[in-house]
Amino acid sequence: MSGFVFSADWHLSFGTWANHPTLVGDPYHSLNQIIDYCIEKNCPLIAGGDLFDKPVPDPVSVSVMCREMDRMQAEGLPVYFIQGQHERVKRSAMDATGLGGAAEWMSVHAWPTHVHKQTFTIEGQQFYGLDWTPPDRIEEELAAIPEGTYFLVCHQVWREFMGDTVCQPECNLGMVPTAREVLTGDFHETLSASDGAYKVMHSPGSISMRSMGEASDKYFYHFLRQLHDPDFPSMHDDEPHPKEQIRLSTRAMAEVTIDTEETLDAFVQYTPEPVSGDTAELPEELSRPMLRINYHDDIPEVYNRIIAAVERYEPSPHLFLYPKRVREDAIEVDEEMREQLRGQGLLGCLAQVESEDSATYKTTSRLLQSTDPAAEIEAIYDEYSQEEIE
Numbered sequence: 001m002s003g004f005v006f007s008a009d010w011h012l013s014f015g016t017w018a019n020h021p022t023l024v025g026d027p028y029h030s031l032n033q034i035i036d037y038c039i040e041k042n043c044p045l046i047a048g049g050d051l052f053d054k055p056v057p058d059p060v061s062v063s064v065m066c067r068e069m070d071r072m073q074a075e076g077l078p079v080y081f082i083q084g085q086h087e088r089v090k091r092s093a094m095d096a097t098g099l100g101g102a103a104e105w106m107s108v109h110a111w112p113t114h115v116h117k118q119t120f121t122i123e124g125q126q127f128y129g130l131d132w133t134p135p136d137r138i139e140e141e142l143a144a145i146p147e148g149t150y151f152l153v154c155h156q157v158w159r160e161f162m163g164d165t166v167c168q169p170e171c172n173l174g175m176v177p178t179a180r181e182v183l184t185g186d187f188h189e190t191l192s193a194s195d196g197a198y199k200v201m202h203s204p205g206s207i208s209m210r211s212m213g214e215a216s217d218k219y220f221y222h223f224l225r226q227l228h229d230p231d232f233p234s235m236h237d238d239e240p241h242p243k244e245q246i247r248l249s250t251r252a253m254a255e256v257t258i259d260t261e262e263t264l265d266a267f268v269q270y271t272p273e274p275v276s277g278d279t280a281e282l283p284e285e286l287s288r289p290m291l292r293i294n295y296h297d298d299i300p301e302v303y304n305r306i307i308a309a310v311e312r313y314e315p316s317p318h319l320f321l322y323p324k325r326v327r328e329d330a331i332e333v334d335e336e337m338r339e340q341l342r343g344q345g346l347l348g349c350l351a352q353v354e355s356e357d358s359a360t361y362k363t364t365s366r367l368l369q370s371t372d373p374a375a376e377i378e379a380i381y382d383e384y385s386q387e388e389i390e
Contacts, residue, residue, distance in 0.1 A: 008048030008185030049084030049155030
């Protein structure tokens with residue numbers, strides 16, 4: 001074996017985009033590439049949670065997972081995994097702490113090993129796995145990491161990545177007492193962070209786009225041989241494990257902004273080339289690119305002209321339209337106010353246009369501070385329905 005591969009946030013599902021039912025297959029193609037790489041480099045695979053998009057996934061996604069695990073098993077390459085909040089089974093049969101739970105769908109296949117609260121070793125290096133853990137329990141669970149652990153494998157909302165303004169973080173590197181490096185899922189961008197001293201954290205990001213707010217370039221990590229390997233004589237104990245960032249071949253994506261009549265004219269007159277991106281080795285279902293167009297809706301005939309122009313594209317893209325509604329009562333924001341709002345986050349911005357007592361503000365606040373927005377939406381809906389009945 002030569003090191004190990006770390007990937008997370010597969011979100012295996014047949015379709016991602018409700019308004020684009022033919023935009024399918026992206027996570028399957030990316031997972032196939034990751035397994036190809038593991039086999040080529042003779043590496044075990046560590047999977048950092050949210051491997052399925054739902055606790056009860058569709059049968060196609062389960063079949064794809066099983067097919068790829070067949071390939072790893074045939075090569076004798078271990079697969080270790082933890083669960084994120086998306087696939088984590090929520091039922092009374094969980095352990096008494098409410099943590100973990102049965103690894104229902106990855107365990108359909110006998111080969112992958114669920115390593116929640118388990119220690120395992122690769123090339124002499126000690127690892128410890130931890131399923132997504134609720135915020136009120138995470139500090140306690142991190143404190144229980146066994147001595148000698150070098151890598152912690154987990155799936156959490158970390159302050160080092162998310163800050164305090166976008167959503168409520170669940171933990172920070174200061175809560176990790178013993179592990180030298182943290183391998184984490186949840187954050188859909190490829191990024192590393194440090195506590196400025198000893199600990200380092202690595203997020204490989206999702207393997208395919210899950211929202212238009214994500215970067216379209218997707219990666220996974222190949223961590224090379226252990227620190228004291230003779231191939232790396234310059235490595236020291238205070239340096240992180242060497243790794244390579246491997247780019248995945250994904251569906252092409254482009255973005256256009258139309259904010260004036262002049263930019264609209266230029267877009268309409270432009271003779272379209274295929275949307276940029278290497279599509280030569282993509283399967284047929286990924287050959288149609290994604291095209292996001294941001295436009296101001298006060299430009300005359302803007303929608304109809306955009307549609308007419310896009311109809312000339314070949315192949316026809318999956319079109320995502322994002323109108324910006326221009327309001328006459330829009331707030332003028334100078335640089336000083338802009339800096340103040342940055343520090344206040346999304347809720348601070350919302351407070352400029354909505355009363356903190358309004359239903360809009362209260363609902364938005366609940367969603368931003370929730371660690372499980374889907375469950376929070378259900379709770380809000382139930383409350384609303386109950387009010388209607390009463």
